[in-house]
Amino acid sequence: MTNIVEVENLRVKIPVSAGMLNPVRGLTFEIKKGETLCVVGESGSGKSLSAFSLMKLLPKIADISADKMQFMGRDILKMSPSELQNMRGNRMAMIFQEPMTALNPSYTIGNQLVEVLRRHQNVSVKEATERAIYLLEKVGITAAASRLSQYPHQLSGGLRQRVVIAMALMCGPDLIIADEPTTALDVTIQAQILHLLKELQEEFEMAILLITHDLGVVARMADRVAVMYAGEFVETGTAEQVFKQPVHPYTQGLLSCIPVPGKTARGSRLGSIPGIVPSLIGDMRGCAFRSRCPHANGACHNNVPLEKWSDDHFKRCVLDDTALTSIAKEAIA
Amino acid sequence: MTHSDTPVLELNGIKKTFMISQGLMKGTKPLYALNDISVQLNKGEVLGIVGESGCGKSTLAKILLGLMEPTSGEVLIDGQSLKGHKQLDISRRVQPIFQDPYSSLNPRKRIGDIISLPLRVHGIGDPAEHERKVIEILDLVGLPKRVLNNYPNQMSGGQRQRVAIARALIMKPEIVICDEPTSALDVSVQSQILNLLMDLKDELQLTYLFISHDLSVVEHLADRVIVMYLGRICEQAPPDRIFDEPRHPYTEALLGSVLTPEPGQGVPDTNLGASYPNPINPPSGCRFHPRCAKAMDICKSNAPMLQQINRSKVECHLYE
Numbered sequence: 155m156t157n158i159v160e161v162e163n164l165r166v167k168i169p170v171s172a173g174m175l176n177p178v179r180g181l182t183f184e185i186k187k188g189e190t191l192c193v194v195g196e197s198g199s200g201k202s203l204s205a206f207s208l209m210k211l212l213p214k215i216a217d218i219s220a221d222k223m224q225f226m227g228r229d230i231l232k233m234s235p236s237e238l239q240n241m242r243g244n245r246m247a248m249i250f251q252e253p254m255t256a257l258n259p260s261y262t263i264g265n266q267l268v269e270v271l272r273r274h275q276n277v278s279v280k281e282a283t284e285r286a287i288y289l290l291e292k293v294g295i296t297a298a299a300s301r302l303s304q305y306p307h308q309l310s311g312g313l314r315q316r317v318v319i320a321m322a323l324m325c326g327p328d329l330i331i332a333d334e335p336t337t338a339l340d341v342t343i344q345a346q347i348l349h350l351l352k353e354l355q356e357e358f359e360m361a362i363l364l365i366t367h368d369l370g371v372v373a374r375m376a377d378r379v380a381v382m383y384a385g386e387f388v389e390t391g392t393a394e395q396v397f398k399q400p401v402h403p404y405t406q407g408l409l410s411c412i413p414v415p416g417k418t419a420r421g422s423r424l425g426s427i428p429g430i431v432p433s434l435i436g437d438m439r440g441c442a443f444r445s446r447c448p449h450a451n452g453a454c455h456n457n458v459p460l461e462k463w464s465d466d467h468f469k470r471c472v473l474d475d476t477a478l479t480s481i482a483k484e485a486i487a
Numbered sequence: 488m489t490h491s492d493t494p495v496l497e498l499n500g501i502k503k504t505f506m507i508s509q510g511l512m513k514g515t516k517p518l519y520a521l522n523d524i525s526v527q528l529n530k531g532e533v534l535g536i537v538g539e540s541g542c543g544k545s546t547l548a549k550i551l552l553g554l555m556e557p558t559s560g561e562v563l564i565d566g567q568s569l570k571g572h573k574q575l576d577i578s579r580r581v582q583p584i585f586q587d588p589y590s591s592l593n594p595r596k597r598i599g600d601i602i603s604l605p606l607r608v609h610g611i612g613d614p615a616e617h618e619r620k621v622i623e624i625l626d627l628v629g630l631p632k633r634v635l636n637n638y639p640n641q642m643s644g645g646q647r648q649r650v651a652i653a654r655a656l657i658m659k660p661e662i663v664i665c666d667e668p669t670s671a672l673d674v675s676v677q678s679q680i681l682n683l684l685m686d687l688k689d690e691l692q693l694t695y696l697f698i699s700h701d702l703s704v705v706e707h708l709a710d711r712v713i714v715m716y717l718g719r720i721c722e723q724a725p726p727d728r729i730f731d732e733p734r735h736p737y738t739e740a741l742l743g744s745v746l747t748p749e750p751g752q753g754v755p756d757t758n759l760g761a762s763y764p765n766p767i768n769p770p771s772g773c774r775f776h777p778r779c780a781k782a783m784d785i786c787k788s789n790a791p792m793l794q795q796i797n798r799s800k801v802e803c804h805l806y807e
Binding site: 348349370373374392393398418 | 539
């Protein structure tokens, strides 16, 4: 399958008063056509920043560098402002967390949907309106034609998020970047929206880059998973590999933190990850997770590369295979 | 998990109606936020409340805290009616922990002052005693003594929620209302706070009313679970009943929406229809019928009666 996105060694640097902040420290990944890549991590791990830098939507003060950053075979870093605008919203669309802030409160739904398509493609208002109605129906909004004249405040949270999804689909993008698309929604609506995204993805053969902190969402949505900690991927692999045989101590810790109905004994103590995320200001050496890791040793002070563990399954940990196998077994038990 | 069957808190036929303006010169319409809610909370128990936004969970919490008067019905604490009691008396026994530790703490006050405020409001002890009690409670919630003079913005989300817990517990309340206490936190912090809440419950013999939209968390902690829909309780049962054998179609749909971290299972289709009904014009008969996959003719016209089946209480025509 062809790669829609290819990124090598993506770094973001932001000068702050205390020094140089390194929120994204060398990410390498690719997204194939029609595939869902989930980036999971806690707040501050740099997952949203990496997505924003892929769209080059960061303020000028942030320095984005990469050995390679291609979208559909074209170098994003070398694109001119007009080329970038042509890419954003058109070939690469975004779904944000909070649908109320993503929609403009003073324009009607119809107005905003039609604008996206007319901005990027040479179509008449009539055609654009037809597509808007078609897509609103696709995302499960009833009486779509009459919704076009409504304002965002007249819709519920779930409906607004559906409108945002319809808006992202207007130009038929190749890649959708969804940043915590269901975090602000009820569980029932979350399931509906995610179900819808999966269906639309199959129908339109889109790739999805899904950013979330919710491990349940990741497990159900992802083809491939990248676990992010302190600006780096610490473990990558298929959903099956990462959830059934988590190798990295951080992934294992995360999975032990959440109660799973039917598996975790009711009322038992939940696992936890002691300590806090390290400061990302200035140069960093060694494994970023070592201060919180139960298996840390002297070797963790050296820089750790992302190494192959099994097919498509990579980990960033110095522990040797036998040690990792045994702690992985413990984690599953 | 030990708890007795003596109710510390009882709600009898609580109704809360808001009059909602329909626009200029158009008058008002009633919104029944809580419609005849009766619940018992037993000593030492964790009662979980789940439901979608707008189902009345938070209105219920506000009434229990004495922040809002019910339109009708009564709240009893230890068999005594709250009516006529001052807010101050209620707050000695019932304390809240809110969802967002970023907005529930005053950014201009030091942590020590935030935690000791309830003592000062109630006029308990002198400054020296306040400090002693604050240090004691900081230790209990796992914060170092040195944060006393910090401001909330110097602390992480998890630490702030610990401060909020310390503030709630300093009055030694019997009942703590936890309104989504971990939804604003990261998973690794969430588990720490949940563990802390459970430890404190055993240590201080607290009773929790635990409101959450996260069913996995509720099933993990609660001794009894209430499922609410549009201001009514549609099912009430111990967690093993609710999760292993849900009776109400709405409970089933809620459980079906829980995404457990098990890959390869895909995203379930909940068949719930798109929209939550407008609470100002609730559906006739059973309020859930427009979204219910098992709706029958009777559901459209008649509201179901409460049924007791083994250890579950259900309001659904399927069981009549």
